[in-house]
Amino acid sequence: MSTRADSLAYQSGFGNEYASEALAGALPQGRNSPQRAPFDLYPELISGSAFTAPRHENRRSWLYRRRPSVVAGRYQPYAQATWRTGGDKAQAVPPEPMRWHPTPLPANIADIDFIDGVHTVAANGDADAQSGVAAHIYLAGRSMEKRAFVNADGEILFVPQQGRLVITSEMGVLEVKPGEIALVPRGVVFKVALPDGPSRGYLCENYGAQFRLPELGPIGSNGLANARDFQAPVAAYEHDGEVAYELVKKFGGHFWRAPTSHSPFNVVAWHGNLSPVKYxxxxxxxxxxxxxxxxxxxxxxxxxxxxxxxxxxxxxFVIFPPRWLVMENTFRPPWYHRNLMSEFMGLVYGEYDAKPGGFKPGGASLHNAMVPHGPDEEAFDKASHAELKPQKLDNTLAFMFESRYRFIPTEAALQSPQLDTDYADCWAGLEDQFKS
Structure with missing residues (x-):
């Protein structure tokens, strides 16, 4: 299985009926589960939705592998104390805006891989009830070697901020750089390599309905993220499959580990519409x-x-990418706002136009339901007096995980030295300018 960027190939589309084989003739034709599959592979179905889900929502893929997933040792508890699931309803959260400065890479970053490097900032909902999300920061300095991970609680949306990721999954390999995102479905086994060394980024762990493209409505048939621009992997398998692996599973908010005598990345062919993708x-x-x-x-x-x-x-999942502003007689940054929805925000690179000084790449902010927020004093003053000519916002990428449920920060996030306790001061200078 290759992980070189220049050798990777992809299939196009979001939610497509993909079909891929790493070995010609490995994919059965005309049926999913023949009495004996080609090359004596094991057919295995992974269902990302209930069997009876409506056709347009049904997600599943058939994998043809050298050994089925049931071949594994007994699971034992695994300690991962910084990755939390769901919101702690007992945690009192003040009804005010919050912001965290970028989390620095720890001194022992070379010893930390993706699994151990996930730190939950805030979460809501309940994985067992299949509702809500969690917002995490990952800090990793070591590639996952002979170690794999599977999340049975939700799908994972990767937003790299520093360093590329090479995500090897059962369906194949994705390379993802800052400015790109990747989505790994619930239940799909993967591992993460770090070709650029120490890496930092954001994760959205989604317990609810699977992410999909939004309806376009009056926008029409073109616009926003187009399905053709999403890329799914092609089948690839580790040829030296009889090598021991450790499989770590997140299940019901707890972590477990099991030994395997072989690589879980042994899928020679697959077809279906459940697959990791990047964009x-x-x-x-x-x-x-x-x-x-x-x-x-x-x-x-x-x-x-x-x-x-x-x-x-x-x-x-909302992004604020480079764009033109041309509106007339208009305050162009986002307006002051109280929202039914709760907003967790991050910055991949550049500046965010509503917080040009205080919000840094790798940082995060949280504006929960009905918590007032908006441009800081500097942004307000600049936007109120700017000459309204066409303006290009360039070299910027901010994003938001917006949820109907209130985000509850973890105790670690509330006690973090990165918590900006002076955040509210950015609005202190907005004086009464009323003139009757």
Whole structure:
């Protein structure tokens, strides 16, 4: 199995019926589970949705592998104390805006791989109830060698901020750089390599309905993230498959480990519509106003996880990429706001136009439901007096995990030295300018 970027190939589309084989003839034709599969491979189905889910929501893939997943040792508890699941309802969260400075890489970063490097900042919902999300920071300095991970609680959305990731999954290999994102479905085994060394980024762990492309409505048939720009891996397997691995599983908020006598990345062929994918945010077709006012941030939604209330998402993944601002007689940064939805925000690179000084790449902010927020004093003053000519916001990429549920920061996040206890001061200078 190759992990060289220049040798990787991809399939195009989001939620497509993909089909791929690393060995010609390995994929059965005309049936999913023949009496004997080609090359004596084991057929194995992975279902990402209930069997009876509506066709347009049904996700599943058939894998043809050298050994089935049931071949593994007994699971034993595994300690991962910094990755939390769901919100701690006993944790009192002040109703005020919060911000964290970038978390520095620890001194022992060379000893930390992806599994051990995940730190939960805030979470909500319940994995067993299949609702809510968790927002994490990952700090990793060592590639996962002969070690694999599977999350039975939710799918994982990767947002790298520093350093590329090479994500090897059962379906194949994805390389993901800052500015790109990757989505690994619930239950799919993967490992993470770090070709650039120490790496930092954000994760959204989604317990609810699977992420999908948002409906376009009056936008029409083109715009936002187009399905063709998502890339799924092609089949690839580790040829030296009889090598012992450690498999770590997240299950019901707890972590477990089991030995295996072989590589879990032994899928020679597969087909279906459940697959990891990656997406380059540079391909996002940004929509904006060409007359007046700043539109709602929902126009920047890349992926959405719907809830049982139409239009009110379990989670929306929203980006703020480079774009033109041309609105007339308009305060162009995002307006002051109190929102039913809760907003966890991060910055991949550049500046965020509403917080040009205080919000740094690798940092995070949290504005929970009905917590007022908006441009700081510097941004307000600049936007109020700027000459309104066409303006390009360039070299910037911010994002938001927006959820109908209140985010509850972990105790570690509330006690972190990176918590900006002076965050509210950025609005202190907004004086009463009323003139009657």
């Amino acid at each position: 380059d945010t540079a391909n996002f077709m940004t929509i904006g106003s060409i007359s007046f006012d700043h539109p709602d941030p929902s126009i920047f939604t890349v992926l959405t996880s719907p809830s049982d209330t139409p239009g009110t998402a379990n989670c929306d």
